[in-house]
Amino acid sequence: MLKKKLFYSLIILVFTGTIMAQDDVQVNGPGAGNPILPGWFADPTIKKFGDIYYIYATTDNEMLASGAPTVWYSKDLKNWYNYIMEIPSFSAKSITNFWAPDIIEGDNGKYYLYFGNCEIGCNIYGYVSDSPVGPWTKLSENDVPVISNGYPREGFPSLDAQFFKDADGKIYGYWGTWVHYNGGYAVGELDKNTMSEMKNSVNIPLEQTPAPFEAAYMMKKGSKYILMYSGASCHDETYNVRYSYSNSPYGPFTPGKNNPILSTNEDQSVHGPGHHSVLQEKDDYYIVYHKHDYPMTRGGLARQVCIDKMIFENDSTIQKVIPANQGIEKLIQSEVPENIAFKAKTTASSFYHLKSTQYNYEYKPSFATDDNNATMWKAADNTTPQYLIVDLGSEKKIKRIMTQFEFASYYYQYKLEYSLNEKNWNMYADKSRNQTAGSPMIDDNDVTARYIKLTVLAAEKTGLYPAVWNIKVYSSLFDIPLHLKNKPSVKVPAEKSSKKMIVDLNAKSFSNLSSASFLNKGSIGGIFEKSGDISLEELNGIKAFNFKKGALTLNKPVPKSLAWNGSYTAAVWVKNPEIANEGEILVSWCDRQALGLANSYNALAYNSGNYGAGVHLDGHFDMRYKKVPEAGKWHHIVLTFDGVVEKVYVDGILDNSQNMLLSSAIDKAKIIIGASDAGEYFSGYIASVQMYDYALTQEDLQKLMKETKPKEK
Template structure:
């Protein structure tokens, strides 16, 4: 029976026999990871009013604002940028030139939402009535943790934790030059801004940055990142303590998430842990593929994998994937009409946010979609490589693939997805752009 099952799987995969535990390739059609179409890092995820929110650093290496992705089904995400924080609004006399990084968003026991975010190597705090905003500074226009707190370390990567009794704690800290990371913690008063006591150094073995607290089995599991996110050494470790202040001892099953070359997963880390329908998951960034990238840009993407926290408070090793089911998430992204393109153009129709169709660097780009037959088409959803940059797009339609009529004039929108409306009947659509070298994750065509 097992042999018949394996043979059937081979037939369904186009006749190529694959071992039952062989990892799906990173460039396979329909891959669920990366979750988001673009380059983002340091994610924080929350759910409110039936909607998911992912706040994240915008790559390469930060931006003057944060990225915010929202979704009602956990699969189709829409990009925006909150009004706060911005590099201009969150600046102090001691701020460095670092961009806006590493948000942590939590709900306090008073029902309000609070964000702890790194700007200029300092930690700022904002508040809002909901994750959707409007977000406003909550500390009188000054950093909650300034660079002068301890100049031997980076004052970044703050993460709030609300315990079962409603008390809140703030963890933060990184190292300099990719070494000597230190983790600090302080209890917060009910206003979620004022320190209730003196910050303590609770650095466990192997800590570099990105703390995230999890409570399980009556114990406190301090998870964190180690290594260098620009190389292949970044990973997630954890240490266990009896209180939110530790002391923390690294667990026997640590590290729990690290580079898997055989699975094309490179440098996973700076994570968040969340629960959906009773199952725990880890949301994290990892290097964009193929890796290493051309040039020196830091380009990371967001992924989700199952996290198994055992009743005794230990965490099982995470098996990183290129997409696996998430309880409460839709099984598929919005796919639209099936279409074909020649050559590399098929990457814009493979439902995979790890693969790109790219415009030639020496000229304009044209991508032709063959729908197989003439049909009614209402609009396109275009997901460009960088959601924050404007792109010039135009759309033409044709019945025979030779004679074309314009249906969307050339414009320069930004965002993700970019909606292009074109009520038309045709077999072929042609997407045109004169942005040399521009990339496109997906082109979804809707009836």
């Protein structure tokens, strides 16, 4: 506990600017060079084809990193552009996992892209294209993996594949995750004729790569084969990068000196770095990796890509990497002109102030003009419209505005206006009906103005906040590499919160349980249908449902406002005679089977285990009670989520909280009281249940607690 408190104290100091990061650049200060990408991306593979750099990465900050397959490209390693690649789906089902990509150029001039996927086993699948950005064609029309689960030995999970082309033209693959209890990384040779089959594959003995976890990466320095990999846990600050070396692609490997060479730094400004690749520029080497966000999202699944210099002492020895918020020195002269909005004054309709049991942090409007990908302006809540005004200080020529919204692969609807006096506004760009995602969004015009006003009107996904990493303004036009543009989405803008109580069920409203259904007095209406063993009882004058092994299921669909990252409140007056270590679901509203491994399951529970309060997937993402409510007493338990922070309150007092971004699957879900869609029955008494499609404040829920409190005689 002392260690955890010390960690939070240090990190808060860092992000309020009282501790200086490497090279005397604050992690949240203007112009910080790391992270290099404006968004949530992990497991980066960096390549250079021609004069363009590409970063292929896992799209993060969706449950279990199940975002779109995208690529970033740049000519100067500073200004990056995002593109959603066209990847054909499996014949049997659509896929959402595009994990840890790698790409190699074949001898035939074609490009071969490889992704991990765990929706149909944990396999590596391959694709081919004439271009580094696609469109892509499957290497196997029958969806046969390039590297299948259980290869090269039974039970081995085939993920995190990276390929290495040796000087003799042979291509070797290295893969494996959770290898510390799966027998070590695997290595094999890729068949160059098909580019879709492995041969001569074996496991590398564990002792040759001490303290491993995942993400093997092979490179060559002189005559030495350097097998780099990530160790410890990707979910917390222990994640790191290590290496071993050999005279052969197959080993045996000798653990290198200075391990781990990259790890969480002293001031915690680089937290949980790992799963990397390496860029070689002449005789210099650069390590490209991901680190956790701040404030940190639960489970470490909101990651960002960084780059730092990596130095070899000799062919088999890597120095410890010194991670720097400054980033690397400019390697290439950029053709992009001055951003005249850099450090410009800003105002906004609102901004989000995160207050929780872990953090006190503000998403300030000024973060939108600081040219720092670690910071963003975020509105106070996920309602729209919300606006941001940039004051350029004087009248200036404006020909291009580039806006980097929080999520690169989902569209935002917005408008840009300009003004000379901040009173009379003219339209610069009307994207109020936009359905095309992109980062940055590029809007060109030719005007003179002092003020720019961005108004965010709607978003593609439920619960997305109006939020901007950076807004950049230019007085002249310049070339955009590749000129790629995403296809418009066919999905209409997301449902917005009704700001209403959607469920209201109170036992005192019913005289008996002779009926099999009970009216929901909340705004969505419907009836709760009884199943299993439930009785209506009176305890010291308090009427309550006694759940033994039963459930009340609403016959109405779950509102679309609760989909994906939608905000919510679930409040229950409950008395639990005996608290179990698991199960004991009070309310659930998500289809656990909808997305398989990628599903985020939402429920309020009352148990003493890891998911005693907020239930989502497993111990890495669930939220337990800090202090489990006492058994045998009436408690008002409330779970809220505002789109950023999930909180659980017990009797009006905040008990625990965590940063989250959900991916709720509700299409086939039901609102269930007393159980989940997989059972996990609650056994005890429930007097009332209220649900809202927005997050109540502590003041609001305390008022609700008083209004609904069951009164004993």
